[in-house]
Amino acid sequence: MDNSLQIVNTNREMQEWANKIRACRSSSISVRAWCRENNVPISSFYAWDWVKRIPSCNGIKNN
Numbered sequence: 001m002d003n004s005l006q007i008v009n010t011n012r013e014m015q016e017w018a019n020k021i022r023a024c025r026s027s028s029i030s031v032r033a034w035c036r037e038n039n040v041p042i043s044s045f046y047a048w049d050w051v052k053r054i055p056s057c058n059g060i061k062n063n
Contacts, residue, residue: 017048
């Protein structure tokens with residue numbers, strides 16, 4: 001796969017996860033309940049939440 005295409009795909013995936021994390025954090029339910037309702041593995045949620053916080057990997061604002 002072309003390196004630029006990989007970067008685009010990674011950025012898209014990071015943006016999708018940033019949106020999921022933002023939606024979860026702004027909801028009035030627990031992370032566990034939100035993940036269950038949205039068919040998101042809780043381990044994936046926390047893994048992406050951690051990745052999103054790493055400045056060198058972060059092209060997305062941590063709202």
